[in-house]
Amino acid sequence: MKRASIWAVALSSLFAARPALADLADDAAKIEAALTAGGLELARKETLFVEEGHVVAVPETTGGKCRSVIVTAARNVTFSAVTGSAQDDADDLIAALQAPRSERRFESTAGVLQLSGCGGEIARVYLRMTSARGALEVRVAHGDAVAEDVTDAIGRSAGPSAPRGEVGPLLSVSSLADRRQRADAAARADGATNVLAIEGRAEANGLGLVKIKAVDGCHRFHVMADATDNDGRVDLDAELRVEGGGATIVRDRGEAPDARLDVCVGSTTEIPIVFSGAPPKSRVLVLDALFPLPKGIPDHFGDRAQAGLAAAVRKRLRRGPDTAPIFETTGAHGSMTTSIPTEPGRCYVAALGVMRGTPRGMRLFVQTSPRSATEEVPPGTDSAAVSFCASTSDGARLRVDAPGLGVGWVLSLWLLGASK
Known part of the structure; x- marks a missing residue:
């Protein structure tokens, strides 16, 4: 029975991902058609799956006076890039890509980034994922001129920008x-x-x-x-x-x-x-x-889990909790769904804390008819929390998504006061 449920989860995740990947592939095909129609030669195409913070290089290609590199992802995926000539130092380019601020870096808009140059200006291109993870479709073309803007061809145009407002002088800095x-x-x-x-x-x-x-x-x-x-x-x-x-x-x-x-x-x-x-x-x-750590935060799952639960709860509650959780469960990397009983008119806070391992981001979701609440956190964060109120006795469904290496987590639930 366990094996069947695991396969069911895996297959549901696979089929859920297909529409997004299919849309991305369709956009890439439209870009290829636009490049060819513009008289450019397609020199390279590839799909990259990149985690947050990872840097990948677009290999150098030859041909034509000008080079155009077009990278697409899902609309909600963000990434950045730097470009340089063959003489530019690769370490300097990557440092500019990873720096908190850099004039050399380009940021994606609506999941698209188009880079162009002639005479070897963009012989080197490095990409860095700033979302938790995502697929990047890379297309490289050469020709006597750079590629026309492809955002209209795939329906990603951001439209006209509003004029910048006048923010006024800087606030005075007190002592x-x-x-x-x-x-x-x-x-x-x-x-x-x-x-x-x-x-x-x-x-x-x-x-x-x-x-x-x-x-x-x-x-x-x-x-x-x-x-x-x-x-x-x-x-x-x-x-x-x-x-x-x-x-x-x-x-x-x-x-x-x-x-x-x-x-x-x-x-x-x-x-x-x-x-x-x-x-x-x-x-x-x-x-x-x-x-001080709230009295109601359990300590029997280790220091790391205790710290994570405390940090999560502090985002939802000003003080406390002072009593032990009414429900606790543990899990490992991957996804898990569980149901809990609820009382009509009562409110709850659910907190997720990591005991071990390195999660690549986490997501905590709760569904109570007819409402839902969720929190998604990036890599490097050991906790997540949601608060919710129940209007019926039908119970609540909680789902934890925790991809990563050797991840173990604990989920705790506390009962709060009555909803108003």
Whole structure:
């Protein structure tokens, strides 16, 4: 019976994927026809299946004065590219592709990216997937001129752009002391039991690293640059990585002189915080606000699962839970569906935490007649959570999708108050 159910899931996933792949193949065929009609010679065509963050090279081809490279994916898939001549260093091109910001990088729009150049300008092309995963259809053509825009041929034209609005002058940057005081007060109002300040200093290029020994609990890190209005536009970005079975990555790349990173750990852990965009040689302050792990988070699945569940629940609840979950189950990589009983008029929160392995993104979905709720998280995230209310006693259906290597997870459910 188990083998039959596994085959049923596999076959349903296969047939569900076919329409999307078929549409993509149809678009690729239309592009080939448009290139041929434009007098260009098709030099290469291939399909690539790429995971998030992976970089792939489009092999060099010869023929014609000009080269056009057209890459298509599903509309909701995003990817980027860099181009260069044969003399450009490959490592420099890949570094520009992976950098937080680069003027050399091109971004896809509606799942399409068209690159063209003559005289060997785009002899080298590198692609990088920025979605969780996806299929890329690559078509390379040569001719005496570059290819015409193909977005209309496949119905991917973004249409005219609205004129840019006037955003006005930059907001005034308050003093570091004022920003520290506000962040401290906000954290304590949210339930932080302790707030510590750790100082660092930026290098001449605005980069820096601060290492923090974080005790078990949930931490809110405020990374603040000592900037003034005289420093011009200050955009501080920060990132932390928690190692242990699989890396948990938290980033803040907003446009502000401060960055905020939230993470939970099940035991004392050294956490490196990397920042960029600070004024050269400036003082940088990291405020570490500690929130104790909620009493209702189970600890019998290990530190990593406990931290993941706590982080997930914090996204849905301001405090708690204070009581143990009413339902728990575990699973491995792949997909699993389970049903739970519900009470009419009651609300629930479901949380998913990783115990081991390296998930390539996760998805938690719950269906209660007539509503549904879902959260999908990218690779590098160990948790997901949804909250929902039941209007009937028909129960709820929960589905977990957790692709990856050696993944093991725990799903917990807590009962909340009555719905209004």
